Amino acid sequence: MSRLPQKQGKHSRQLSTKLRTLFESTNDAIALIDPEGRIIDANPSFIKRYTKHHSECIETNIYAMMASDPLLRPLLAKRKKMGQKVIRTGKSVSFEDEQDGEVLQHNLYPVFSDTGEVAELFIISHDVTRQRQIETEFHDIKSKLDFILEKSHLGAWFLDLSTGVIMHTLEFDRMLGFDSRQPEWHYDAYRNLVIPEDRPKLDEVYRDMIEHLSSWSFQYRIRRVDGMIRWIEHFGGCERDRNGKATRLLGLTRDITDTKEVELQIRAQEVQWDFASRSCHLGLWKMDLETMSLTGNSEHMRILGVDSETAKRSGNMLMDFIVPEDRPAIRRLFRKALKEHQNTSFECRIRRPDGEVRWIHVMAAFQSGNNGKHDQLVGVVYDITERKTIEAEHQQLQEQLNQSQKLELLGQLAGGIAHDFNNVLAAILGNTELALRQIDGNQAIVDNLESIKISVKRSAEMVRQLLGFARRQYWQPQSIAIDRELEKLRLMLRQLIRENIGMQWDLHASGTCLSIDPSNLVQIITNLCINAVDAIVEEGTISIRTEAVDYSACKDLKKVAPDPGGEYVRISVTDTGTGIPPSSLPHIFEPFYTTKPIGKGTGLGLSMAYGLVRKNNGHITCCTGIDKGTTFNIYFPIEPAPGDTTPRESITRSFDIEFNDVTLLVEDEEGILSIIRKMLEQQGLAVLVAKNAETALDIFERQTEIISLVITDVLLPGMNGIQMSNVMKQKKATTRFIFMSGYSPDTIGHFGDFQKETNFISKPFTINDFLELVKAVIEQETL
Numbered sequence: 001m002s003r004l005p006q007k008q009g010k011h012s013r014q015l016s017t018k019l020r021t022l023f024e025s026t027n028d029a030i031a032l033i034d035p036e037g038r039i040i041d042a043n044p045s046f047i048k049r050y051t052k053h054h055s056e057c058i059e060t061n062i063y064a065m066m067a068s069d070p071l072l073r074p075l076l077a078k079r080k081k082m083g084q085k086v087i088r089t090g091k092s093v094s095f096e097d098e099q100d101g102e103v104l105q106h107n108l109y110p111v112f113s114d115t116g117e118v119a120e121l122f123i124i125s126h127d128v129t130r131q132r133q134i135e136t137e138f139h140d141i142k143s144k145l146d147f148i149l150e151k152s153h154l155g156a157w158f159l160d161l162s163t164g165v166i167m168h169t170l171e172f173d174r175m176l177g178f179d180s181r182q183p184e185w186h187y188d189a190y191r192n193l194v195i196p197e198d199r200p201k202l203d204e205v206y207r208d209m210i211e212h213l214s215s216w217s218f219q220y221r222i223r224r225v226d227g228m229i230r231w232i233e234h235f236g237g238c239e240r241d242r243n244g245k246a247t248r249l250l251g252l253t254r255d256i257t258d259t260k261e262v263e264l265q266i267r268a269q270e271v272q273w274d275f276a277s278r279s280c281h282l283g284l285w286k287m288d289l290e291t292m293s294l295t296g297n298s299e300h301m302r303i304l305g306v307d308s309e310t311a312k313r314s315g316n317m318l319m320d321f322i323v324p325e326d327r328p329a330i331r332r333l334f335r336k337a338l339k340e341h342q343n344t345s346f347e348c349r350i351r352r353p354d355g356e357v358r359w360i361h362v363m364a365a366f367q368s369g370n371n372g373k374h375d376q377l378v379g380v381v382y383d384i385t386e387r388k389t390i391e392a393e394h395q396q397l398q399e400q401l402n403q404s405q406k407l408e409l410l411g412q413l414a415g416g417i418a419h420d421f422n423n424v425l426a427a428i429l430g431n432t433e434l435a436l437r438q439i440d441g442n443q444a445i446v447d448n449l450e451s452i453k454i455s456v457k458r459s460a461e462m463v464r465q466l467l468g469f470a471r472r473q474y475w476q477p478q479s480i481a482i483d484r485e486l487e488k489l490r491l492m493l494r495q496l497i498r499e500n501i502g503m504q505w506d507l508h509a510s511g512t513c514l515s516i517d518p519s520n521l522v523q524i525i526t527n528l529c530i531n532a533v534d535a536i537v538e539e540g541t542i543s544i545r546t547e548a549v550d551y552s553a554c555k556d557l558k559k560v561a562p563d564p565g566g567e568y569v570r571i572s573v574t575d576t577g578t579g580i581p582p583s584s585l586p587h588i589f590e591p592f593y594t595t596k597p598i599g600k601g602t603g604l605g606l607s608m609a610y611g612l613v614r615k616n617n618g619h620i621t622c623c624t625g626i627d628k629g630t631t632f633n634i635y636f637p638i639e640p641a642p643g644d645t646t647p648r649e650s651i652t653r654s655f656d657i658e659f660n661d662v663t664l665l666v667e668d669e670e671g672i673l674s675i676i677r678k679m680l681e682q683q684g685l686a687v688l689v690a691k692n693a694e695t696a697l698d699i700f701e702r703q704t705e706i707i708s709l710v711i712t713d714v715l716l717p718g719m720n721g722i723q724m725s726n727v728m729k730q731k732k733a734t735t736r737f738i739f740m741s742g743y744s745p746d747t748i749g750h751f752g753d754f755q756k757e758t759n760f761i762s763k764p765f766t767i768n769d770f771l772e773l774v775k776a777v778i779e780q781e782t783l
Contacts, residue, residue: 422742535577
């Protein structure tokens, strides 16, 4: 810049060399003008902006220069107005305008004269184009950020730790329940909005943040100004100075109430699911097929018998628990399901860590993960041990029922055979005795007929034993000689027992009698022997022993019987089998209890034996040892001997039956009808006969007055004998009846009210037994 004229130096301040250097070198356009606008001085940047040469600028009126330039002309009025304002007020002004695409910031300063008037204007024009662009970009970014924060419901804030003042956005205020921007918040005021239960945690987090944390996230509850309680999440960081001291906290805040409510609902559902699964014993599980990791609820782990906290969870976890016998089939099932992506279910056994084996049912379904692929298996598992146990018991009961039905059918078959066979025996025995009554002096024939009679009685005894075994014999306790009665069972028992099992008989109670139904004795001994056979795996021995014992000296008997004293007969059935396990011993007499496989036993044998022993006033005990065999001891009170009950009968015994009325005989078997008719007529009785109930009722209808005794078979063609007797009683109540049958009384009881009838005789019978009954009934009639 040229040396200023004298006048110019007169009106301006002297500049120091340093200021002059700054004046000359700055990029800002600087000029000094008088109140009319004449340029007194200007730096190179000013001259370059407005003219090309220094000479064209100095002493030139800036306003005139701008008026002549089309680009500067639009700016003239504002700039001139601002200059005049400085001259008028004596105060500096600052304003901006745009020149040639640049944003210029103009600062006008007054220069006063000695008289205090504005003598000159000092102008500094600074290019703020880039600054304004940055500011515009910043405001644009800030606007977008505010938009994002608003739409994301995020409130931005920072806390000045030196003042406790919180600077914040509008969305921050909205979270607190305000509709408009609020003044600066102080930390204490904000803290008061936090519900009391969460304030200590908030203070703790802030202290930790100030002391050592660099970032943090924290959830808590506030009570808004409108009274609503909302969940808030804070997350942010901490600014520190160069010494590491925290200066302010800054971060974002968002309302997470909706998310929290969903979380609480999910948690409540999880609690409900967990309660339901535990109540229903339902285990829930999920397996990641890529990582083979397994997750499951507490019930899932409980079913497996493991600790949910310490268990190693993997895809092979379940397979490790499955018993080895079931594992191959389950592996094949899983491979197929994985290959075909098909849902699957199965039942298997697992062995828990404590060794207990349980049954489980598993259901698995494929589920898509985040990548859309079927890479997860979800499912349920529940313990079905109880159901399996019930099913096994049901199957066992069904087998037992089938066995019972088979026994029932066997009994019916045996009863039917016995009935027919007894009819045949009755005819043989009757004819034999009639023949014996008619033969006189020929001893050889008499002996032959006696042999026939003995054989018939033996056959009748075998039938009785068969009925006893099939439980078809009427309960008729009587005094029997125990050794003699057991001898009768030798042949039948030998046929029931395998050939590789020996039979040993040690009968030492000769002459000792007890009161029991002989058929019950058959069933007791037979069931115990069959049980002994099952206990002997290969070869062995079954021993049957009898002896008289005194109660006071028998410890075994004292365990099961009160203290009645007296003498007992002990029947012991001993085998050399495997013995009974101690765990089973308390249950052996329970109905249907058996340790045999399904289909191999009914579990009724010992319970039936026990019931029959008690029914006949006896007691039974068991002594056993593993691989040492088993002994069942049966005790019955000894009965006084009734004397010799088997004398040789007199075939020609006279009964002196006095009966003037007519006897009606009803029997469908021709041979038996003929024999009984002869028996009665030989005693002087008048007899009318009929082969069925219809004929008998017709005869009774026509001759009711003279018929006082009716002897009838129970089973007749058409109407049975009991039904027939009821019809006859309606016509003549005083009529007496004797019933006959090859069946036992309890077997034929379903044909009518038979239990009330006492005049019954089983076929086959002897002439003397039959006539004794006839005489007894007639004499009773005549009383």
